[in-house]
Amino acid sequence: MSGETSKMTDAPGWLAAGLPHVWLPYTQMKIAATPLSVARTEGSRIVLADGRVLIDGIASWWTACHGYNHPHIRQAVERQLAQMPHVMFGGLVHEQALTLAGRLAALLPGDLERVFFSDSGSVAVEIAMKMAAQYWINRGVRGRTKFVAFKGAYHGDTTGAMGVCDPDEGMHALFAGLLPKHFIIDLPENDEKAAALERLLERHADELAGIIVEPLVQGAGGMKFHEAVVLRRLRTLADKYGLLLIFDEIFTGFGRTGTMFACEAAGVTPDIITLSKALTGGTLPLAATIATRKVFEAFWSDDPRKALMHGPTYMANPLACAAANASLDVFEQEPRLRQVQEISAALAEGLAPCRGMPDVKDVRIKGAIGVVEMNHFKHLDRLRARFVDEGVFIRPFGNVIYLTPAFTIGQDELATLTNVIMKVVKEGV
């Protein structure tokens, strides 16, 4: 039996009492193993309620870039909690949000300088799409409401965002009729695919608001990497056909691929960028959609109908903004990007032996992302439980086993993660 189920007898009372009332993400509740009960987190460790300690290879869906419970972030949030946990952002502003907006504008390339806050990645994507569509409406151009997006993409689970996900990932067939239709095509990774994209743009430019892409890494769609030249091609084509280019850096932002933002590696400035996940160092929900001056100017008017009509209740939450400001302090004070390079080298070395093992299709590394792609998994739930039995938290999906650790992970901890993957892959998954 798996470690997850065999420990049910030690389960805390709140688990048995609450589990019948909770609905878990991406989970067939009828047949799923009992989820692990977490008591606390520290650094790259997850401490379970039954006392077991797991080394975390995922950093809580790629958020906890400084490890869990970084004291600087914790103290900033505690101070803010005492002063003002929340205040609405309609008609009111506060220091943490405005300071953060200025810092993000200064960090991002080009004139990405107008920050619209929200509370999750999917919502940041919805806002980016709405911004792009209204950009055209405000300029008096009708009918430009569709987007070009890419196979393998993942931009979130809300309805608008699902429409620009990979058709399988976004379950376009299941939700046919609900999802708006966009143009989903191969990334322009070679001349042939670039020509196909250009033909599509030629035919449909006057229906299109923009192009949306995850720069360098398509994350939840399979941890697929592409070269920076792809992003430069997209910039050239977007300019040629007058389209807005949106980079979804919700996964790649804040150092994950080796530079602070993936767009820097390509030397490309998008018209709109979305950020979330590591924005608060993995502590509180916050997202941002940031526009260039050109985009913002289309909304700058004496006409109130040209305002961006969006405003999540908890947008720019002061606790979350304080956490994000503190996370940016930590990026300034601690050598995160150097740590990413070191992790990259350790992942390359530690996962290399998986190449050539039975059923291994590919091993690839970019920044602090290590991927072992398999032909297929025989039993995903058993594989996940197997990792827990080995004392690590790794959450394979699709046909990939991947690591996206905290940038502060210890060398020994990282070696344990790669050794366990090697052992488990060797035994057959």
Ligand SMILES: Cc1ncc(COP(=O)(O)O)c(C=O)c1O
């Ligand atoms: C690139 C990208 N965009 C959007 C999202 C959605 O973010 P959230 O889960 O916060 O809604 C994700 C989440 O994995 C993501 O990786």
